Amino acid sequence: MGLFSSDRYTRPGPGVRPDTPRKKGIARLMEVLGRDAWSYFRAGLLAFAGMIPFIFFLILAVDSHALVFVLLAGIVGGMVAMPELVALADTILRSLRDEPGYWWQTYRRVWKRNLKESLLPGAVCGTVFAVQLFTFFMLPEIGASTSTLVMLLVSIVLTVGLFSYILPQIALLDLPFWGILKNSALLFLGYLPRSAGALVIQLVYWALIVLYYPLTMLILPFTSAWVPLAPALLCIYPALDKSFEIEKNIAKMREDNLQDALARDAQESSEAPEETEEN
Numbered sequence: 001m002g003l004f005s006s007d008r009y010t011r012p013g014p015g016v017r018p019d020t021p022r023k024k025g026i027a028r029l030m031e032v033l034g035r036d037a038w039s040y041f042r043a044g045l046l047a048f049a050g051m052i053p054f055i056f057f058l059i060l061a062v063d064s065h066a067l068v069f070v071l072l073a074g075i076v077g078g079m080v081a082m083p084e085l086v087a088l089a090d091t092i093l094r095s096l097r098d099e100p101g102y103w104w105q106t107y108r109r110v111w112k113r114n115l116k117e118s119l120l121p122g123a124v125c126g127t128v129f130a131v132q133l134f135t136f137f138m139l140p141e142i143g144a145s146t147s148t149l150v151m152l153l154v155s156i157v158l159t160v161g162l163f164s165y166i167l168p169q170i171a172l173l174d175l176p177f178w179g180i181l182k183n184s185a186l187l188f189l190g191y192l193p194r195s196a197g198a199l200v201i202q203l204v205y206w207a208l209i210v211l212y213y214p215l216t217m218l219i220l221p222f223t224s225a226w227v228p229l230a231p232a233l234l235c236i237y238p239a240l241d242k243s244f245e246i247e248k249n250i251a252k253m254r255e256d257n258l259q260d261a262l263a264r265d266a267q268e269s270s271e272a273p274e275e276t277e278e279n
Contacts, residue, residue: 022098029234036095039103043084043091044226046107050084051224053077058130062137070134071127078126082118082170085225087111089167092230096237097247114170120177121170125163132156133210160206161188161199164232168240183243191239198232 023031033040054077061069090110094101135152144152165184173180188195205228209216241247 029231032095032234033230036091039091039095040088040226040230041222042103043088043107044224045221047081047084047088047226048221048224050081051077053080054126054130058133061130061134065138070130073134074127074130075123077130078122078124079119080122081126082122083111083115086114086118086167086170088226088229089233090114090171092226092233093168093171093237093240093246096234097241097250099250110171117170117174121166121180124177125159125166128159132159136210157199157203160202161195164188164195164198164202164236165240167229168233168236172240172244172246187236187239187243191236194235194239198235201232201235202228204228 022028054073057069057073057077060066061073087107087110091103091107094106132152132155136156139149139152162181162184165187166180169175169180169183173183175183209220
């Protein structure tokens with residue numbers, strides 16, 4: 001499956017004590033926000049910067065009714081936004097597993113590592129979202145039936161639900177996009193109560209952003225995607241950890257790296273006297 005590349009989880013840095021018991025639910029959310037909200041905010045601000053092309057072209061599409069802007073929003077906007085959204089998801093996931101590290105160094109490394117892998121998912125997901133949102137805004141003008149509205153809303157719900165699992169998998173796995181899509185569908189259905197919780201959080205947030213546009217554009221740079229994504233990932237993180245054994249694999253990787261480092265140190269120490277004698 002290609003889970004966890006070798007250099008992802010080995011950097012030291014500030015964190016929490018490993019023996020600290022984890023809280024649950026709202027208490028856990030408040031705990032991670034109190035500790036890592038500044039990292040969330042900075043990653044979220046960069047995610048908003050990446051979303052600007054998508055928002056810009058989508059507004060042009062709605063105002064002009066031009067499909068070319070829908071495609072630009074989906075393909076170009078999606079490809080620009082996805083690497084930042086994946087890095088944001090990675091920031092939140094590291095916080096949820098209480099992983100030590102320095103945010104900026106880790107963020108840059110994650111962004112560079114996942115840049116190419118994010119382009120295809122960004123173009124596909126961006127195009128789907130752009131078409132759905134454009135259609136939603138056009139419904140009053142085209143006089144769509146109730147059944148059309150229901151079908152559109154169902155498609156939006158399914159897309160947001162799958163997207164909740166797509167982002168963390170791009171950050172964690174080395175898989176082709178179609179494999180990630182398959183996993184996302186299985187996880188969404190297999191852990192439906194948790195999926196529903198994450199889905200409701202994100203739908204309510206983005207519905208408020210859309211319904212109160214353009215006033216919400218004033219707060220979006222500060223809340224961006226991190227405000228709904230943090231509690232959403234908190235809901236589904238146990239499902240991800242159970243399915244992919246995230247923390248078990250990371251702990252094993254760290255232990256292996258430590259053993260390798262100790263072996264190298266022992267070898268260097270044993271070679272040092274021989275070099276001294278030869279000199």
